[in-house]
Amino acid sequence: MSMHSISLTINGKKFEGQAEARKLLSDFIREDIGLTGTHVGCEHGMCGACTVFIDGVGVRSCLTFAVQADGTSIETVESLAKDGKLSPLQEAFWENHGLQCGFCTPGMLICAEELLRENKNPTEQEVRLAISGNLCRCTGYHHIVLSILAAAKKLQGAAQAA
């Protein structure tokens, strides 16, 4: 089987590697790039844990092949914290018990991030829809919803202060 050269930007840094066509982007990120924040739960699009941004658009990395990401810019959960400081969204998860085991958290964070980039003031219903494709086996979702709503408030506060 032929190998494909893949060169992409990951969280702002260049990365070059090689992969078989069948290598899933989720595995490429975890095994080749070595970033294990992106979690793999189901490998069929159902759990959302593997969600990353490709060129700013949230996608399931388990339903994308690494070769398809050649030339793109990818952001994973590791891109959210800056200089070791949690982002307001991550802080809100911390403060509102938005995670227990943490398995679903990277996907929840990316999907919430995608929502908040587009909608600065989401309703609870909009938050629930935004994470409707993400499974969590621990929290019962309630605290995740509270966390995202709290993050929206924090970001609004920061925007007003600026």
Next chain:
Amino acid sequence: MKPPKFEYRAARTVEEAVSLLQEAGEDAKILAGGQSLVPMLNFRLTRPSHLIDINKVSELDYIREKDGKLAIGALTRERTIERSALVRQKFPLLTEATEWIGHVQIRNRGTIGGSVAHADPASEYPALVVLSDAELTIQGPDGSRTTTWDEFFVTYLTTSLQPFEVLTELRFPLPKPGSGYAFVELARRHGDFALVGCAAQVTMNGKGTCQEARLALIGVGPFPHRSPDAEAMLKGQKLTDKLISEAGQKISEEVEPEGDMHASTEYRRAMSKVFTERALKKALSRVQGGK
């Protein structure tokens, strides 16, 4: 699980996609959004020799109004359709159908052409192809051809697309003035595939008589169910609750749903009546200006 081995080629134009398919032979498959194909690969339910990626075929990504029809390129993402002001204004039934599909990150990748070519019996877009008698344009080695749903959908997950063919465009005739629409469905959770769903479009004249009714149901047979008899019952009539209930009854007698662990045949049949009624009532309320 992990996908089986395959060779990968990316096309930049439809012509190139067709010739790459020909070079690769009959076991090749097109890769569009991958939201149905990649899960099947990961479960090894399919083992294509080659995947021909059409994600860079930008000439298939457009939404245009043309001769009273809405022409949509096969690679147009579900999310693009959901957000299109043109679609919302001219054919809001398509917007409403899109909102039922999966979740944001699925719609970010999934394409209308992929959904229709995949032909899942519970998918929303095939229902609109059937409801509106949309024209489908298909490009192959010998040029292009146009077809409609009665020739296109064969059975569960099976269409009349031939090995080297690419679905390129879908053209939906726009609803006439005085029309109302609704897409309603029963799913276990929002974003899950529908157990039963019904799309309805009714066109009324100024006197409150139904000039045309179109219905398509999903989840109740191998591909979306259209009922000429139920539509004929409604045409030329005032749409009273009694008549709507009779049309729903008619449809529930026609459909032949398969039962599964989520819903039995009997339950789906009963729900086909309920959801036909709900769709018709909601469509009617929207003609009268309500929402």
